[in-house]
Amino acid sequence: MNQRPGNQLFDAYFTARDMRDVFSDQGRVQAMLDFEAALARAEARVGLIPQSAVAPIETACQAGHFDFAALGEAIAIAGNSAIPLVKALGKQIAAKDAEAERYVHLGATSQDVMDSGLVLQLRQALELIDSDLAQLGQTLAAQARRHAATPLAGRTWLQHATPVTLGMKIAGWLGAVTRSRQRLQELKPRLLVLQFGGASGTLAALGDKAMPIAEALAEELQLTLPDQPWHTQRDRLVEFGSVLGLIAGSLGKLGRDISLLMQTEAGEVFEPSAPGKGGSSTMPHKRNPVGAAVLIGAATRVPGLLSTLFSAMPQEHERSLGLWHAEWETLPEICCLVSGSLKQALLVAAGLEVDAERMARNLDLTQGLVLAEAVSIVLAQRVGRDTAHHLLEQCCKRAVAEQRHLRAVLGDEPQVTAELSAAELDHLLDPAHYLGQARTWVERAVAEHSALTA
Numbered sequence: 001m002n003q004r005p006g007n008q009l010f011d012a013y014f015t016a017r018d019m020r021d022v023f024s025d026q027g028r029v030q031a032m033l034d035f036e037a038a039l040a041r042a043e044a045r046v047g048l049i050p051q052s053a054v055a056p057i058e059t060a061c062q063a064g065h066f067d068f069a070a071l072g073e074a075i076a077i078a079g080n081s082a083i084p085l086v087k088a089l090g091k092q093i094a095a096k097d098a099e100a101e102r103y104v105h106l107g108a109t110s111q112d113v114m115d116s117g118l119v120l121q122l123r124q125a126l127e128l129i130d131s132d133l134a135q136l137g138q139t140l141a142a143q144a145r146r147h148a149a150t151p152l153a154g155r156t157w158l159q160h161a162t163p164v165t166l167g168m169k170i171a172g173w174l175g176a177v178t179r180s181r182q183r184l185q186e187l188k189p190r191l192l193v194l195q196f197g198g199a200s201g202t203l204a205a206l207g208d209k210a211m212p213i214a215e216a217l218a219e220e221l222q223l224t225l226p227d228q229p230w231h232t233q234r235d236r237l238v239e240f241g242s243v244l245g246l247i248a249g250s251l252g253k254l255g256r257d258i259s260l261l262m263q264t265e266a267g268e269v270f271e272p273s274a275p276g277k278g279g280s281s282t283m284p285h286k287r288n289p290v291g292a293a294v295l296i297g298a299a300t301r302v303p304g305l306l307s308t309l310f311s312a313m314p315q316e317h318e319r320s321l322g323l324w325h326a327e328w329e330t331l332p333e334i335c336c337l338v339s340g341s342l343k344q345a346l347l348v349a350a351g352l353e354v355d356a357e358r359m360a361r362n363l364d365l366t367q368g369l370v371l372a373e374a375v376s377i378v379l380a381q382r383v384g385r386d387t388a389h390h391l392l393e394q395c396c397k398r399a400v401a402e403q404r405h406l407r408a409v410l411g412d413e414p415q416v417t418a419e420l421s422a423a424e425l426d427h428l429l430d431p432a433h434y435l436g437q438a439r440t441w442v443e444r445a446v447a448e449h450s451a452l453t454a
Contacts, residue, residue: 019339031117115195197229252299272351368406
């Protein structure tokens with residue numbers, strides 16, 4: 001029976017497969033080998049190495065040629081992944097072309113290989129995340145429009161407040177997604193840069209060909225050449241991690257809202273159902289918010305990982321001891337967690353099940369109290385703010401004490417009926433007439449999303 005090595009039980013739940021592939025052993029090794037092949041091409045372009053050396057180096061730069069288990073054991077001794085990989089690469093090339101082996105890794109240092117390889121992986125990760133964010137935005141925009149006028153109870157401090165609409169709530173999720181996409185676009189030029197400095201960042205080993213090679217290497221890898229090497233300046237990576245943290249948090253907010261709306265006592269919005277989804281091992285009736293759990297879980301885990309990236313920023317001199325090492329698995333894991341959260345968010349958003357009738361019933365749970373503000377605002381214009389507020393407060397207390405609807409209590413109150421007709425009271429106590437700018441917020445959020453997508 002063939003099994004993938006490692007801990008795979010939770011991967012399908014918390015991580016998107018395409019993102020895990022990017023940061024698999026295969027993905028890591030291939031990215032570093034892509035750097036080595038590009039370095040050979042760049043150095044041949046400027047005449048530092050013979051053109052004849054390029055093909056043998058490129059041919060050997062295939063991750064499938066390498067024993068990952070052996071590399072892992074060698075890393076434990078070498079202290080990083082580039083040293084044993086370059087040694088193994090050299091042996092493979094030497095077996096077929098001893099002359100070409102002399103030019104492998106010329107002028108580069110281990111961190112050049114690893115960091116530039118990481119940037120190549122992050123480019124793939126960024127594309128996957130942005131693609132999923134765009135799709136999620138499209139789905140949320142459609143849902144926001146669909147439910148722009150669907151009233152439900154607004155909740156503040158977990159208590160019923162005034163009416164809102166489901167579309168307005170979804171528009172809030174959409175706005176956060178749009179802003180995250182904008183942040184990714186803004187940071188991309190800062191993130192997708194070459195790391196190439198040699199032993200201490202001076203590229204002294206390459207002499208007067210250093211800058212031409214650096215420029216050619218950046219072009220080969222389709223990366224930007226930064227103002228200088230960044231071996232111990234990690235702000236670019238931490239910035240990316242921070243934006244991923246914001247994405248995780250925003251998706252966690254979406255998941256938290258969905259899970260609360262799914263509670264038995266609310267029962268207003270549900271994740272899409274599927275055979276075996278969200279069940280219990282003992283309770284046949286259960287329908288658990290399993291997608292929301294991933295969103296909330298990722299939002300809980302990512303900040304701790306992000307704190308590691310921040311803690312690893314004050315790196316020593318020109319090459320760090322331990323702090324650089326702390327990044328190696330941290331940023332990839334953040335990418336994987338966010339990818340899994342996005343996949344679950346896409347499933348949840350696309351298949352939302354909405355019970356508008358339950359929303360309407362829940363709006364009336366307080367027997368009109370959620371619309372006391374609407375009456376108070378109009379009444380204040382006729383009898384003054386303090387008088388109106390006090391009067392409505394007393395009517396609300398009476399409605400609760402007598403277990404009567406606020407409309408009935410107000411209808412019995414002479415100070416109210418002297419100012420407001422029965423038709424006015426009916427209008428003011430209709431949730432559909434107290435939604436304010438809810439539809440406007442939907443239209444604005446959808447427009448901002450559309451402008452970014454165009």
